[in-house]
Amino acid sequence: xxxxxxxxxxxxxxxxxxxxxxxxxxxxxxxxxxxxxxxxxxxxxxxxxxxxxxxxxxxxxxxxxxxxxxxxxxxxxxxxxxxxxxxxxxxxxxxxxxxxxxxxxxxxxxxxxxxxxxxxxxxxxxxxxxxxxxxxxxxxxxxxxxxxxxxxxxxxxxxxxxxxxxxxxxxxxxxxxxxxxxxxxxxxxxxxxxxxxxxxxxxxxxxxxxxxxx
Numbered sequence: 001x002x003x004x005x006x007x008x009x010x011x012x013x014x015x016x017x018x019x020x021x022x023x024x025x026x027x028x029x030x031x032x033x034x035x036x037x038x039x040x041x042x043x044x045x046x047x048x049x050x051x052x053x054x055x056x057x058x059x060x061x062x063x064x065x066x067x068x069x070x071x072x073x074x075x076x077x078x079x080x081x082x083x084x085x086x087x088x089x090x091x092x093x094x095x096x097x098x099x100x101x102x103x104x105x106x107x108x109x110x111x112x113x114x115x116x117x118x119x120x121x122x123x124x125x126x127x128x129x130x131x132x133x134x135x136x137x138x139x140x141x142x143x144x145x146x147x148x149x150x151x152x153x154x155x156x157x158x159x160x161x162x163x164x165x166x167x168x169x170x171x172x173x174x175x176x177x178x179x180x181x182x183x184x185x186x187x188x189x190x191x192x193x194x195x196x197x198x199x200x201x202x203x204x205x206x207x208x209x210x211x212x213x214x
Contacts, residue, residue, distance in 0.1 A: 065096030
């Protein structure tokens with residue numbers, strides 16, 4: 001949920017992977033109710049600033065590569081209260097979603113530029129360049145790649161001075177629950193970094209196996 005700042009643009013397949021589009025293995029740290037806390041860097045040419053951010057997962061459906069949750073920014077300068085947004089996510093599982101976004105104004109070139117900022121993506125690069133990663137088996141890969149798209153503001157109006165026009169490229173570590181992300185919006189400062197760690201402060205939310213969303 002960065003401030004809209006227009007700036008000049010910044011100038012081998014994994015061993016053992018096979019075709020089959022196997023879904024990621026369930027990860028206890030990526031589950032309903034799990035909370036994360038950290039910062040988003042919103043630095044630009046005019047300022048250097050980081051917002052404190054809390055995220056909570058509200059729904060997760062691995063079979064369909066879907067998850068959703070809330071994001072709370074705590075020290076937004078132009079807002080009197082914390083700003084909360086609801087987001088929906090796509091899990092890159094090569095079955096439901098590949099590494100190529102294909103929407104939200106992102107080209108394949110934009111995708112590669114952002115994914116390659118994650119060191120854990122390097123072993124996947126050649127195969128992703130070839131077919132978006134469709135032939136990769138990520139079921140046992142220790143990282144889960146996702147896209148998070150904020151859908152609406154929960155507690156403020158659209159005139160709050162923030163934009164949710166873009167989306168986040170996200171890398172989740174299955175070993176420690178840490179999250180790194182980069183925000184993409186052609187009209188905002190580039191590569192705003194999101195850094196979160198699991199807080200393990202209890203779980204609450206809903207399961208798609210028990211509730212039907214309308």
